[in-house]
Structures are given as C-alpha cells and as structure tokens.
Amino acid sequence: MQIHLSEILSKEGKAVEKKIELERTSFQFHGEEFPIVEKSPVELVITNTGNQELLIKVKVSLSVAIPCGRCLKDVITEFCLDFSREADMKLSEEEREEQLDENNYIAGYQLDVDALIADEVVLQWPMKVLCKEDCQGICSVCGQDLNLKQCGCDRTVLDPRMAAFLDIFEQFKEV
Ligand SMILES: [Zn+2]
Ligand SMILES: [Zn+2]
Known part of the structure; x- marks a missing residue:
C-alpha cells in the first residue's frame, strides 16, 4: 500500500x-x-x-x-x-x-x-519462540515429538563432547 x-x-x-x-x-x-x-x-x-x-x-x-x-x-x-x-x-x-x-x-x-x-x-521479532516454556523438542535421531511420547532413542552419542566423556568412562570400567 x-x-x-x-x-x-x-x-x-x-x-x-x-x-x-x-x-x-x-x-x-x-x-x-x-x-x-x-x-x-x-x-x-x-x-x-x-x-x-x-x-x-x-x-x-x-x-x-x-x-x-x-x-x-x-x-x-x-x-x-x-x-x-x-x-x-x-x-x-x-x-x-x-x-x-x-x-x-x-x-x-x-x-x-x-x-x-x-x-x-x-x-x-522475539528472541526465542517456544510453543511452551518446557517444550521437549523433537528427537534428533527419529524425529519423534517428545512432547507426545518418548521414543527411547539414544541421543547422547550425537553430542561429541558427551561421547568423549562416555569413552573415558568406559576406559575406567576396563581398568
Ligand atoms: Zn515446541
Ligand atoms: Zn527418537
């Protein structure tokens, strides 16, 4: 206009x-x-x-x-x-x-x-838009909406920092 x-x-x-x-x-x-x-x-x-x-x-x-x-x-x-x-x-x-x-x-x-x-x-424009404060998001492995149900996927391995931490943990177990 x-x-x-x-x-x-x-x-x-x-x-x-x-x-x-x-x-x-x-x-x-x-x-x-x-x-x-x-x-x-x-x-x-x-x-x-x-x-x-x-x-x-x-x-x-x-x-x-x-x-x-x-x-x-x-x-x-x-x-x-x-x-x-x-x-x-x-x-x-x-x-x-x-x-x-x-x-x-x-x-x-x-x-x-x-x-x-x-x-x-x-x-x-808002900095952050969330459907609700405690939105659980979607599973990064299978795409399941985690607000509806848990899918049981192991998502921790996708985070390299977390994966490294788990490796160390495994080493300790073996000793
Ligand atoms: Zn949401
Ligand atoms: Zn999943």
Whole structure:
C-alpha cells in the first residue's frame, strides 16, 4: 500500500488519518518467510509538523505463525504495533536511506506502508519462540515429538563432547 505524501506536505499542521489494509501476507526474517495468519486494518496518522517534516503514527495488530524453536510446531505470535517515525522530507533520498539503514519505506513522495510495518516487525521479532516454556523438542535421531511420547532413542552419542566423556568412562570400567 502506497500513500502519496505531497498533499500532506503542502500545508504545515495538516494531518491525514487513514485506515488501510495491509497487503503483505508474510514477513521475512533472517531469510525465512513467516505467514501472517491474522491482521487488523492499519491505522495511520500522518502529520506535517512543519519545516518539511512528517510524523507518521502507525497502529496495527498482527498474528504471525513462527515455528517453535525446539519442536518446530507453528506458534501464533502476536505483534501489537503502536509506533511512530519521523521523516525529514528535506533530505534527498540517499540521505534518508542512510538514516533509515537499509530499509527505506519512503521513495520520492510515496510512503510504502507495508515496508514501514515490516521494518518495525523486524525490530520487535522475539528472541526465542517456544510453543511452551518446557517444550521437549523433537528427537534428533527419529524425529519423534517428545512432547507426545518418548521414543527411547539414544541421543547422547550425537553430542561429541558427551561421547568423549562416555569413552573415558568406559576406559575406567576396563581398568
Ligand atoms: Zn515446541
Ligand atoms: Zn527418537
């Protein structure tokens, strides 16, 4: 969704309120794609604060399916975004790009609302997503979901440090 900013910029103190639908259906994070399963309309307020500067306020709630870090089951993760950004329209596009790092959501006089929201979602992305605090994960040998049942696989041998420890233990037994 693109919003044209030239009209807002034409008058100091002018504010525009908009309710729009987010167009994107997924977010990218660290090269992976995560589907949006639920979204509210985006509430947007853009104010011309004078001196060719804009204040952009955004409110939106989103639910994104992110796999559990241990068992890979999808966890519906909610993002309740309520944030604002300032944009100095006196700057050239290159200067603004430097300010905003790599993610430029304003090109010329067009505000890319989807890009702006994606930018904020990345900032708020959770460090760790778990389906539950004590998720047992999946067996690294047979793939069994250990929350459902134990499979009885011997997983210790897969950890080289543990394997070395067991070797020493075996040696002791032989002596
Ligand atoms: Zn899990
Ligand atoms: Zn197993």
